[in-house]
Amino acid sequence: MSLPFKTLIKIERGNHLPMYVQIANELIKLIRGGKLTPGAFLPGTREMADLLAIHRKTIINAYEDLSVQGWIESLPRKGYRVVSDLPVIKPRSFQPKNNYPATSISPEELLHLPAFTRPGMVNDYQPGALIVDDGFPDINLTPYDFFLQQYRQQLNSGILYTLNFQKEEGGLLSLRTATSSFLNQTRGLNITHEQVAITRGAQMAIYLAAALLIKPGDRIIVSEPSYFMANQIFQQLGAVIHRVPVDEEGMDTNALEELLKTGTFKLIYVIPHHHHPTTVTMSTARRIQLLTLIKEYQLWAIEDDYDYDFHYRNSPILPLASADHDGRILYIGSYTKLLGPSFRIGYLVAGVQIIEQAIRYRRLMDIRGDFMMESALAALIDNGELSRHINRSKKIYAARLDKTTELLTSSNIPVSFHKPQGGMALWLRFDPQYPLANLLTNASANNLHLYGTAYFEGYNTNYNSLRFGFASLQEQQMEQAVSILAASLKKK
Amino acid sequence: MSLPFKTLIKIERGNHLPMYVQIANELIKLIRGGKLTPGAFLPGTREMADLLAIHRKTIINAYEDLSVQGWIESLPRKGYRVVSDLPVIKPRSFQPKNNYPATSISPEELLHLPAFTRPGMVNDYQPGALIVDDGFPDINLTPYDFFLQQYRQQLNSGILYTLNFQKEEGGLLSLRTATSSFLNQTRGLNITHEQVAITRGAQMAIYLAAALLIKPGDRIIVSEPSYFMANQIFQQLGAVIHRVPVDEEGMDTNALEELLKTGTFKLIYVIPHHHHPTTVTMSTARRIQLLTLIKEYQLWAIEDDYDYDFHYRNSPILPLASADHDGRILYIGSYTKLLGPSFRIGYLVAGVQIIEQAIRYRRLMDIRGDFMMESALAALIDNGELSRHINRSKKIYAARLDKTTELLTSSNIPVSFHKPQGGMALWLRFDPQYPLANLLTNASANNLHLYGTAYFEGYNTNYNSLRFGFASLQEQQMEQAVSILAASLKKK
Known part of the structure; x- marks a missing residue:
């Protein structure tokens, strides 16, 4: 039958x-x-x-x-x-309709990380949707043509095959070398390629630095508020997090000193140039005090300098890492903020021993980078094209910063902010009478998508504040955005 | 003065x-x-x-x-x-010559991962150097033109801006959808995009799966020998590793059953299709027994299927994940093995709860992928170009496998191997009288660089064996490689 x-x-x-x-x-x-x-x-x-x-x-x-x-x-x-000697299979009516049935996994079996959803988030946009980001570059300025030409050239010249087999775990040698030279020229560092590991953006650099240094139970110090994705990494690695307030001069180094007297700390995470999320630039006096404390208390420090190159009132302020710190400051930056989100290339700068370990750890997560892109980026740096791109972008972003602050000031929006010295976002503090959760929802309904880091009641903490990227929108778009923002406000 | x-x-x-x-x-x-x-x-x-x-x-x-x-x-x-109120700086003669002096960091302060160096490794090649890899595709076959055209089109059409802001944490929706459909068609799965997370190659997928499931002290099971970079991940996460031997039919499932009776185990890591490093394909009987054991003992399983599509004697064998397993098998694969090492895109397939957590964890390490590449790859899959590429490559690699085994058999090299049913490498077991460490050094001096995974005395374990990639070299190059291999052998 x-x-x-x-x-x-x-x-x-x-x-x-x-x-x-x-x-x-x-x-x-x-x-x-x-x-x-x-x-x-x-x-x-x-x-x-x-x-x-x-x-x-x-x-x-x-x-x-x-x-x-x-x-x-x-x-x-x-x-x-x-075949008759197949192990006996229990009769079942059919192959499962779904190989992965919806099951409830017990909490002990699986890690549980928090979600990133929040009011007003959508998956699909209407054409012409306005998006205000967290502080991204304008990809209309990105030298994509240069990259495509480089890719074509790599293919035509046959160099791809050789790139394949370079010892590339810490990033292509050409990019590590170009990066060390770029950092020496722009950040006052004095390093070689051996003190640089290429990563997938600043995020991977933070993860690597933290994974190498933090053991479960280690006490570490961050700013309050701070970059929440870094906090999540530290939590995930089992660190005990202590917080030092940030004000208009950056992290309060006196409060830090008081904290340091209370016990042993392994690491401090700082963002002195354009603090995330508040965009404030740390004052010179506090920088010096911070450096002194790092040395005095033999702290490890992660200096996250995610958008160093965009500073408008004056030239960028040299990072802590350029000073004398006995190699205790791990310096982190990213090309993503220069070129756009599809270029996930960042770097970790540290002593040779740490870089070696970082490279070995990176292999466990991600064997190597995209060496076609890494090679093209090295060429972009070496021939000065990157510097020209930065200078051009800086002029445009400075004008957009001026325009955006003017628009906000002349609007009736109940928001306070300090005009930042650099970076690509404003930190907008909304009157508590206007809950941010409502604003996000309303703005989204009005086709304005506010995707910057937000802190409000029931979501992170109750700052009722939002990062508002100004670099990627053209003047007319920003006018429209501010006008929708004003129309989307609603008292609670 | x-x-x-x-x-x-x-x-x-x-x-x-x-x-x-x-x-x-x-x-x-x-x-x-x-x-x-x-x-x-x-x-x-x-x-x-x-x-x-x-x-x-x-x-x-x-x-x-x-x-x-x-x-x-x-x-x-x-x-x-x-400024006179700068905190007092202790006089020092100069700025440090080097911001990162060579220091000796105490073992308690920093993680210590092992190095990957071994005899015969070089950083630079002479032009015309011959390289035998671990089992990589031939990048001369890779449809680079398609990718460059897609990139150009993304730029011209302005779609890039929208791609930027897709909810892309688990990979672009278009690629997750294309991948689920590709896997359903080729691997007999029955999944949707919600059960797929895009990763940076199989390596990141293994790291994520392990990081989500393993807690320090958990007992897990791997094959002996197994993919050593996976073992390193498990060790790094604090797992206690138990080993089950692999023979010519794959993992010994009877030995596995005996082991399972001795206590509680959290997870098993298997590579049933083309075992790494030994290339063996697991027999049907053992597959069924393995599935039964996974369900009976409520194990979590990671099925690493890194080069599924290249199977030569018959069509590829459906993965364990395509069977009924209550969602306990996390399935891992990679596009890197189809397209070449610069395309670091892989995937993790699992139940929705696990995929959600994997996406959140991935963000901590690497915020998002390269969506230009992800979007182009989705197009490559959707229009059937990827399947055509696989079919074309498969014919060529099958011929190269035949040729390589003929060359080795007709040579006088004291090596034994089983011709694999698929994959892109042979597992060459050298006569112990000819130590592999010497061979690697001599071959390198003769301009033949053997970069496949190697196991020999003093390096991993003493299998005196080497993975020998056959897919990327053309016939003439392989003739030369085998001839240099023969000339580089030396008794101890």
């Missing part, structure tokens, strides 16, 4: 797989599902061909494939049957 | 920074280094201009920059002096 193979075996004409493979796979499902039991005979190839209305040769190929795979065997003059 | 500024202030003409910024940065170093103390007066702008033989306007700009940064202040009719 034969199974209703015509119904059970589904063949899709549009499927990329050859038909015989589809048939073989369907038969395997029937064997696995217990519908075809060990020892059971299959219809002869001619019969099966008739049943499925398919060419017999296709059935022969499918049966041969199953034989080679060890599912069925051919018996002379008897035909094909399911 | 003035400092010898002409000597102390170094200006580089080729530096991309404006000259006034260079001068300001040099002066900051002198202040930081204690050479210019708080309250000290700087030479007037005219005097400094003469000292440095530089236009006075440049000095004025430098001083203004320093004022805005808060390092110096202008006193009417007295000139510029270093």
Whole structure:
């Protein structure tokens, strides 16, 4: 008695797989599902061909494939049957409809990280949707053509093959070298490629630095507020987090000193140039005090300098890492903020011992980077194109910063902010009477998507504040954005 | 009494920074280094201009920059002096020559991961160097043109901006959808995009799966030998590793069953299709037994299927994940093995709860992928180009496998191997009289670089064996490689 193979075996004409493979796979499902039991005979190839209305040769190929795979065997003059010594399969009606049923996994079995959803988030935009980001560059300025030309050249010159096999774990040598030279020239550092590891953006650099240094139970120090994704890394690694307030001069180094007197701390995470989220630049006096404390208390420090190059009132302020710190400051930056979000290339700067470990740890998560992109980026730096790009962008962003603050000031929006010295975002503090959660929802309904880091009641903490990227929108778009923002405010 | 500024202030003409910024940065170093103390007066702008033989306007700009940064202040009719309320800096002769001096970090302070170096490794190749890899595709076959066209199209159509802001944490929606459909068609899965997270290659997928499931002290099971980079991840996460031998039919499932009876285990890591490193394909009987054990003992399983699509004697064998397993098998694969090492895109397939957590964890390490590449890859899959690429490559690699095994068999090399059913590497077991360490060194000196995973005395374990990639070299190159291999053998 034969199974209703015509119904059970589904063949899709549009499927990329050859038909015989589809048939073989369907038969395997029937064997696995217990519908075809060990020892059971299959219809002869001619019969099966008739049943499925398919060419017999296709059935022969499918049966041969199953034989080679060890599912069925051919018996002379008897035909094909399911191998009889397959371990017994409990009969089940069918292959599961879904290999991954919705199950409730017990909390002990799986890690539980918090979600990032918040009011007003959408998956799809209407055409022409306005998006205010967290502080991203304008990708209309990105030298994509340079990258595409470089890719073409790598292909034509055959250099790709050699790139493949460079010792590339810490990033291509050419990019590590270009990066150290770029940092020496712009940040007053004095390093070589051996003190640089290339990462997937600043995020991976923070993760690596933290994973190398933090052991569960270690006490570490961050600003309050601080970059929440860094806090999540530290929590994930088992650190005990202590917080020092940030004001208009940056982290309060007197409060830090008081805290340091209370016990032993392993690490401090700071963002002195354009603090995230509040955009404030740390004052010179506090920088010096911070450096002194780092040395005095033998702290490790992660200096996150995610958008150093964009500073408007004056030239960028040299990072802490450029001073004398006995190698205790791990310096982090990113090309993503210069080129746009599809370029996930950042770097970690530290002593050679730490960089070696960082490279080994990176391999565990992500064997190597995109060396086509890394090689093109090295060329962009080496021929001065990156500097020209930065200078050009800086002029445009400075004007957009002016324009955005003017627009906000002349609007009736109940918001306070300090005009930042640099970076690509404002930190907007809304009157508590206007809850940010409502604003986000209303703005989204009005086709303005506010995607900057937000802190409000029930979400992180109750700053009722939002990062408001000004660099990526053109003047007219920003006018529209501020006008929708004003229209979306609603008292609680 | 003035400092010898002409000597102390170094200006580089080729530096991309404006000259006034260079001068300001040099002066900051002198202040930081204690050479210019708080309250000290700087030479007037005219005097400094003469000292440095530089236009006075440049000095004025430098001083203004320093004022805005808060390092110096202008006193009417007295000139510029270093701000007097800067915290006291201990006098030091100079800025450190190197921000990251070579220090010896105590073992308790830093993680210590093992290195990957081994005999015969070189950083630079002579032109025409022959490289045998671990089992990589031939990048001459990679459809790079398709990617470059797609990139150009994304730029021209302006779609890039929208891609930027897709909810892209688990990979672009288009790629997650294309991947689920590709896996359903080729691997007999039945999943949607919600059960797929895009990663940076299989490596990140293994890291994520392990990080979500393993708690320090958890007992887990791997094959012996197994993919050593996965073992390192498990160790790093604090797992206690138990090993089950692999033979010519894959993991010994009877030994596994005996082991499972001895206690509680959290997870098993398996590579059933083309075991790494030994390339063996797990037999059908053992697959079924393994599935039964996974369900019976409520194990979590990571099924690493890194080069599924390249199977030569018959069609690829459906993964364990395509069977009924209550969602306990996390399935991992990679596009890197289809397209080449610069395409670091892989995937993790699991139940929705796990995928959600994996996406959140991934953000901590690497905020998002390269969505230009992800979008182009989705198009490559959707229009059938990827399937055509696989079919074309498969024919070529099958011929190269035949050729390579013929060459090795007809050579006098004292090596044994089983011709694999698929994958892109052979597992060469050398006669113990010929130590692999010597072979690697000699071959490298003869311009043949053997970069496949190697196991030999003093390096991992003493299998005296090597993975020998056959897919990326053309026939003539492989002839040369085997001939150099023969010439590089030396008894101990």
